Every structure is written in structure tokens, then in C-alpha cells.
Amino acid sequence: MIWTVAISLLGLMALSIPVGIVLFLLGIGVAQFYSAFPLLRGMGQMIWSSSASSTLIAIPLFVLLGEILVRGGVAERTYAALDKWLSWLPGGLVHANIATSTMFSATSGSSVATAATVATVAMPQAERLNYDPRLFSGAIAAGGTLGIMIPPSINLIVYGFLTETSIPQLFLAGLIPGLLLALAFVVVTALICIVRPALGGPSRSFEWSERMRSLGQLLPIVALFTVVIGSIYAGWATPTESAAIGVAMAAVIAAFGDGLGRRAIIEALEGTIRISAMIMLVIVGAYFLNFAMTSAGLGRQLSDLIGGSGLSPFGTLMLVIALYIVLGFFIETLALMVATIPIIVPIMAGLGYDKVWFGILLIVLVEMALITPPVGLNLFVVQGARKRGSINDVIMGVIPYVFVMALMVAALIALPGLALWLPSAF
């Protein structure tokens, strides 16, 4: 069944049928051909229960937060300030892409929202300064994935929800790996541009006085991060509530800056609904496919595959990682998490792996899935903002960053403390 579904998924997606609809179609197919039961009768109930979720409301709220920052000019000024600090490095503006992604990741719980925000402000600069489009757009797609590793993170909320793991603990655990990934992205970019200067852009130096003046432009994002994360750890708000606090704070920041006109507010709201609805169709479709496949015995197939492999705990871990890398090529990430976590995490926990640590490892693999073709949401978002050339440029551009993520997986296995030190220290 798994293989039939995977191949059908590829075929239907290649026909350019919307991804969310493909997931529903596959669910219907599994219900008809792999189950003796009238599973379709459960469809409505599944759709209602999976969409009436107070956890998922964080998605539209984070998207709205990003929209407000873009329309209020905050995003653009942050980008310009980081440019002044980092463009001396080999690779120039590409580093500003990574740094801006990192900063926005600290206020946004969604990788798609982060990549969309950064791509919108950065892409016009690439053309103006005549950058090679590949590395430039690849850095945005990869940097954007940090949105779900650096807290807050919708995917960690979903993981915590499905595995009954503490979400604040997960958030703490994601901080160091997220910052390390960002640092590794910068180092790799610099190395590549030392070897092949043509891939980056001109290194530009700014006066220290100019840099110091630009520091003020970073304050709004720092304040936003402090309020969003601080409200969770101070015990004022749950992780979902913190997203609402972030929206309000972003509105205040925008009001103190350029302000938001009537037109900008309407555009921000429309943009929020458009992106949220796009994401929700995929998530709800993934829930339904998961329901159909579990009813048809997916759990047994997966547990047989992993449990029956007769491997050591370490061998099982390798098998699971390989499984996620392969599935990550094809399956939308939230769908992937919803479908596999209830089956795989209990097995891993049973083998003695820490649930918080495994959650962080999984997030690195999910970040990878976001930028690997053929199904990589961040690739599409960046290409959508580019509006020129082929998506192949973006795909070529992310390759070095995929390798960095693979190294991060190895690092987490060798040094679990990277994820577990912060949660245990608090």
C-alpha cells in the first residue's frame, strides 16, 4: 500500500493537480481499494475535527504577523540593517538573507511564512545588485526553514500535541540547533564564495558609524521576539496565545513606524487568508489520508517494517532517518508529521530515545523535506516571489544547504546535548 500510494502521489502531482486535492484523492482511493469499510463516511467528521483546532490557529496568526511586518516596512528595514553588518563577508548580500531569515524565524512559527517574508523583501535587491540567482534564492529557501526550528514553531507545537511532549521544552531544545544551523549556513556560503566568487555578489563594506546607526532598525524584531517567547516562559501565555500577542505587538511596531494604511491592512488580511487556506487544504487532506491509511493497516505495515527489521536501536534510528529523507522528497511536511509521528515516535521512545531530542532531529529532517524536490513548499514560495526564471535555479541553490542539514543530523546524534542541554538547564 505504501508504495502504491507513493507512486500515485507522484503521478497525480506531476499532473499538476493541487497537492491538497491529491491527498484527498489518495485517501479516497485507499478507502475504496484497501479497506472493506465505508471509510468515506468518516470523512466529514475527520475534516471537522482536524480543522476546528485551537492549536492550528497559530498558523494564520503567524502568517498575519509576517504580513504586518512586510506591509509596515519593518521587514525591509531589518534586511537593510543586516546587509550593512554582513555584506563584507564573501558572498555579500546572501548572508543578509540568512541573517534576516534567522531573525524572522525567532518571531514566526512557520517556515513558509518566514521564507515568504524574506523573499518578498530580498528578491528585488538580487536583481538590482546583479547576483547569481541560484545561491541567492537557495539561501532564502533554506534560511526560511529555520522558522520551524528556532522557537516559536508550529511544527514543534504539532509534534508536542501528537506525542504529549512539553511544547516549551521543545522550544528550548530547538534554539541551539537552530542558531548552529544558521551559523553553518553562513560559513558554507562564505566557503563557496571564496572558491567561486561569481556565485556570490560583491562584498561591500560599510562605515562603522553607519552600522551602529542601523542597529536601531533591529530593535523591533528583538522586541517582538522577547515579547512572544517571554510571554510563554513567564507563564503568561500558552504557545498558541503567544502568537496572538505577537500579532498585536507587530501591529504596535508598525503603527510606530510608517503606520499601516487602510489598503495595507486589507492586503495583509487577504494575504493571510490566502496563505493560510493554502496550507490548511494540505493539512486537512493529509489528516484524511492518514485516517484512511491507518484504517487500512498502515500502522501495522510501518511497525512491521521498523519493528520487524531486527535492527539494534541505532540501526533502527538510521532506518527511520532514511525513511524520513525519502518520504520528505515527496510528502508535504505537516502531512508527513501527522501521518508518521503517532506510529514512529512510540517505537523510538520504546527504544530509549528521548522524545524531546527526537522531535528536534525530526525537525531537521522536516526542514530538509521543505527544500528537496519534487515537493518542497519553500522552493515554491521562493520561486513564486521571484516570478522569473525556472524553479531549477532555486533547487540548484539549496543543494549546499541540504548537506549542512545532513551534517546537523549527524551532529545531533553524536551530541544529543545540543538539543537537550537547554531544556535540562531550565
Added chain:
Amino acid sequence: MADHILGALRRANRAVALILGVALILTVAFILTDVALRGLGLGSLGGSDELSGYVMAAVASWGLAFALLERAHVRIDVMRLKLRDTGRAAMDILAMIVTNGVVLLIAFQCWPVLQKTIERGSRANTPLETPLWIPQGIWFAGWLWFALSATIITLVALSYLLAGRRDALDATIGIGSEVEP
């Protein structure tokens, strides 16, 4: 004729998106009030997570048609990019018809949820005891609206195809970008 219908549908869905956006802002206001009251030790409004769940369900049904009209639902264009105009138009029409069929089926399957709730007078298992027909009614109407919008778009697209208006076809059901410029 087709242009007028499509224009009206676009305007209607813009209005829907705006209403959903305002609902999100009200949710933010409600959550903030709740957090503030709790922080000041003045108790809690209660039910903010329940109500935000209902808002989410409304966004995830009523918002779908808007996203469809804006060509925002993710489609993979690896194969489509390799084709010429006629091939692309054929794929767009196929994708639209399949989408339309699936959405009609979903709307049909969503009705029994509301039906059972009405028959049993079901209420939420929460302190608010919300009569569930209200949020589920809004949610179901959203799927109906999506089904209706999708059907209209399919018909309009077919009329563009027959009239040979490839540009209009592409602007209606081609592949758009995931984010606005």
C-alpha cells in the same frame, strides 16, 4: 458573460476573505483580553481556545475558494513547464475538473456531521456548552461555498477554452505564485 460572473465571484470571495481576516483580529483581541485578565488575577473569560478552534474551522473552509481564485493552492509544475500552450491548458483544465469533483464529494460528505449534530442537539463538551450546530453550520456552509465557487470556475474556464481565450484561461486556472510580489 463569463467575465462578469468571474468578476462577481472574485469580489464576493474578497469580501469573504476580509470577513475572515476581521474574525482573526477579533480572535487576537479575545485572546489578549483573556491573557491580560489572567495576568492581573481577575479570572478568565474562558473558552478562548474553543472559540479559536471554531474560527480556524471557518478559515479552513470559507477561505479555500478565495485561495483557489487567487491560484494559491500549491501545484507542482515540473511536467507542466515542459509542455507547450495546448498541453498546459489541458493540464489546467484536468486539474480544475479533478479539484471540482473532489470538492463536491467533500461538501457532500460534510453534511452528515451537521445533520447528526442537529438531530441530537449536540453541544460542545466544554464549560461553554456551545450548541455545535452554530460553528458546524458555518463550517459546512464554507465547504458548500467552495463547491459552488469551484463549479463556477470550472464552467467559466471551459467557456474560455471553447472561445480560445488562452490568456484568460491561464489567468483563471493557471499556476500562480504562492506569494504576492
Added chain:
Amino acid sequence: EELSVVGSWSNLPLYQQFETVFWNERLPELTDGQMTAQLTSFDQMGIAGADVYRMLGDGVFDVGATVADYTVGDAPELEGLDVPLIATDAAEAQAMVEAARPMVEDIMRDRFGAQVLGIAPYPPQVVFCRGDVASLADLQGKKVRGSGRMTTKLLEALGAEGINIAFSEVPGSLERGVIDCAVTGAGSGYSAGWWEVSDHLLTLPLGGWDPVVIAMNADRYDALTAEQQTMLTSAVAEGLEAPAWQAAQGGLENDIACLTGDASCEGSRASMTVAPASEDDMARAREILVAEVLPDWASRAGGDWAARWNETVGQTVGLTIDR
């Protein structure tokens, strides 16, 4: 006959130790291989616990099990199965559930088109508190995480504030003072490390026993021969219900030993103080139940449910709802 079975929470002992063993191994044994089952759990399927019986009635699967309290949105009369605080040990809880069984059978038939096969308990839902709490009266003014409508109403009547947060958020919330107390099974609280952030344990079942009703689609059940029906129900009674109730009896003492750091629990580092149920507490609880919580339920359930409850459960536990 192969049955498609949806079990309860896959991370709890009821599923791991009893449902898995029964449906996969014991059922074929007890029915001489005539019946087998394909088991999964509602959380693995991504179904909400409250939707299990709705889908069961539609025939989406043959057998479904969920906590009855989750589904009272569709059937408020089902709340009468699990009235908190009136059964303090497993024997009393079992007597209460048995008295309620005919009522539950009617409710499951009428509301969900399902036949009850059996009712198994979760462990008693006790109270973990941070700070000195020795009796029910001490809960006044406290913020308590409870689940279930009747428990919430009872908390309100005690002058406490019921707060709704996810299981996984409880330790952090206790630590940061978002809540003062939280209700769950003693075993769950032990394995989830709640003892690290709380110090007092009220062993009163403030959250009741969260009975899990195991039911079969009525059309499917009625299509079985009378012989098969008997075979199936007695297999469930013998292979699932009985061992689950037996474990509930001994389970609480073991779990309390672990939570208090008693030597009988190997490797426990916990050291909670236990506040056992006092006569005063029980008298107070009954008073509130009769005066406020049960009449409130009677009006919510409507019909003659209060009268039926009085004749069955009420008689067993010695309580009467005034009408």
C-alpha cells in the same frame, strides 16, 4: 469473523497491556479461532476521542472504544456513568459501572447505533497539587486542571477554578504557577514526571474513573448469530474487562508507592505527601453532588434519566437526586 477494532489512547496501559493482548491474542483463543481482530487506536488514526462513537454508528469500523466522558457532547445522559468522588476504590467503581450498564446500553443503542460489549476503567483520576493541600476544602480559590464536564462543575461548586490545558503542558504550568493542581491517573502522573513539580497528592478520585465503553456497530452485532454474540461478549468480559478491573484494584497502591518514594517501588525518586480521603471530605463531596452537580446534570440530560439513575446507580452508592 475478522473485526476492525479502534482502541483507546495508544500511550496508556489500558491499550498497551490489555486491549492489545485481548484483541490480538486472547480473542482468537477464547473463540476457538472463530473471531480475529485488526487493532489500531483512535489517536493513531487521527480521530478525536469524541468522534469514535459517531463513526462507529456509521460503520466506519466494527468495534470502537473511547472514554465515555469524551462523548457527552452528543449524549449528556452518558455523564451519569462516571460521577466523580462517589467510588473511592475499584470495587465500588465496578459496582457503580455495573449498576449503570443497562442505562449505558440503551444510550449507546439510541444515540450511536451501537451495542455495548464491555466497560473497562482507567485508573482513578486523582489530584496532584503544588503547595499544601490536605483536603477538598483546601482546593477553594485554587486553579485546577481537570477534564470532564461534571468534574469542572464540581470544582466550581468547591470554589476552585477549572482550567483547560493539554496534558503535556501540565508540568510547566504547575511549575510556573499557571495552575495549582491537576487531575489525572496516578500512574500517568508518575510516568509523566508530575511529581517533580508538585508535592501533595489527594487520592480522592476527583476526576472519577474515566470508564472506557467498548461498543460494536449495532447492525454488525445484530447480524451475528446468537451464539456468536454470546461468545464475543463473554470473551470481552473474561479477556478484557476482568483483567482491566483487577489491575485497577492493585494499580493505585503501586502508583502511590512510587509517587511517595516507598521502598516497594524500585528506583523511585519521588517523595510526595499523600492526603488520603477523609470522612469529612466524602461527606462534603456527597453534599455538593446532591445539592448542585447531579441536579444540574439531570436538567442537562432531560427525560427520565434522573429517575433511572436513582433506581440503579443511586441505589448502589446511596445517593438520590431530588427532582
